[in-house]
Amino acid sequence: MEVRKAASTDVESMQQLIQQFADVGLMLPRTIKSLCEHLQCFTVAVEDGQVIGVAGLHVLWKDLAEIRSLAVAPHVHGKGVGRKVVEHLIREAEHLGIPQVLSLTYQTGFFEKLNFHVIRKESLPHKVWKDCFYCKKFYHCDEVAMVYYTQHYEAFQAFKEAR
Template identity: 80%
Template sequence: MEIRKATSTDVEEMQQLIQQFADIGLMLPRTIKSLCEHLQCFTVAVEDGKVIGVAGLHVLWTDLAEIRSLAVAPEAHGRGVGRQMVTALLQEAEHLGIAQVLSLTYQTGFFEKLDFHIVRKESLPHKVWKDCIYCNKFYHCDEVAMVYYTSHHQVLRPAREA
C-alpha cells in the first residue's frame, strides 16, 4: 500500500469512496468539482492501483487546519490505512506551521488513539463561521469536534489519561 498526494486521475475513485459513507450519513458528500478544486489538499491510500483511502487537510486559518473526508474502503478497514493517512496529514500540518488540526467526527475512539482531544465546537470560530454555518446539519450537528495540537501550539495541552 502506498500513501501519497492525490492526482487528477484519482478523483473519480475518491468521490465514489466518499459517497459510500455520505449515503449512510457518516460524512458530507463531495462533488467531483469540489474534489478537483481542492485536489492539492488530498492524500490517498492506493493498493494494487485502486484508491482504498482518502483524506484531506484543509487549512482554515494561520493556526488551524481540518482533516476532511476521511474514508477507507470497507474491505481495508482495520489495516491501519486511516491511521497512516491521518499521520501523513499531521506531518503536513507540522511542515506548514499549523498549531491545531481539527476533525469533526463520529469516530472519537479512532482519533483519541492519534492524540486528538475533544473540544467544544464553539472554540473553533474559524471553522464554525467559515464552513459549518452553510452545512445542512448546522442547527442539529451531532459530530464531535476533536483537535490535535502540533508542536507549533503554544498553549498547555490537556493531560493524557493513564
Template identity: 55%
Template sequence: MQFRKAVMGDTEAIYELIQMNADLGLVLPRPRISLYENLQSLTVIEDEDRIVGVGGLHILWQDLAEIRSLAVAPDKKGMGLGKELVSILVKESAQLGIPRVLSLTYQVDFFRKCGFEIVQKETLPHKVWKDCINCSKFPTCDETAMLYYVS
C-alpha cells in the same frame, strides 16, 4: 500500499469512496466540485492501482487546519491505514507550521486513538463561519469537534 498526493485522475475513485462511507454514515458526502477545488489538499492510499483511502488537510486559519473526508475502503479497514493517513496529515500540518489540527467527526473513538481531544465547536469560530454556516446540518450539527495539538 502507497500514500501519495491525489491527482485529477483519482477524483472519481475518491468521490465513490467518500460516497460509500457517507452512505454508511461515517463521513459527510462531498460533491465532485469540492474535490476538484481541493484536489491539492488530498492524500490517497493506492493499492495495486486502486484508491483504497483518502483524507484531506484543509487550512482554515493561520493556526488551524482540518482533516476532511477521511475514508478507507471497507475491505481495507482494520489494517491501520486510516491511522497512518491521519499521521501523515498531522505531519503535513507541522511542516506548514500549523499547530492545531481539527476533525469534525462521527468517529470519536478512532480520532481519540490518534491523539485528538474533544473540544466545544464554539471554540472554533473560524471553522463555524467559514464552512459550517453553509452546511445543511447548521446549526444542528451532530458531529463531534476534536483537536490535535501538533508538537
C-alpha cells in the same frame, strides 16, 4: 500500500469512496468539481492501483487546519489505513507550521487512538462552519470536535500569551 498526495487520475475513485459514506450520513458528499478545486489538499492511500483511503487537510487560518472527507474502503477497515492517512496529514500540517489540526467527527475512538482531544465546539472560529451550511444537520449537529496539537503548539501558545 502507498500513501501519497492525490493526483487528478484519483478523483473519480475518491469521490466514490466518500459518496458511499455520505449516503449513510457519516460525512458530507463531495462533488468532482469540489475535489478538483481542492486537489492539492488531498492525500490518498493506494494498494494495487486502487484508492483505498482518502482525506484532505484544509488550512482554515494561521493556527488551524481541518481534516475533511476521511474515508477508508470498508474491506480494509481496521488495518491501519486511516491511521497512515491521518499521520500523513499531520506531518503536512507540521511542515506548514500549523499548531492545531481539527476533526469534526463521529469516530471519536479512532481519533483518540491518534492522540486527538475532544474540545468544545463553541471554542471554534466561525470559518470552520462554512461547509456545514450545506449539511442537513446544520441546526442539530451531533459531531464531536477533536484537535491534535502539533509540535508547533507550545511555541504558538507562548507567543499568544506574550502578546
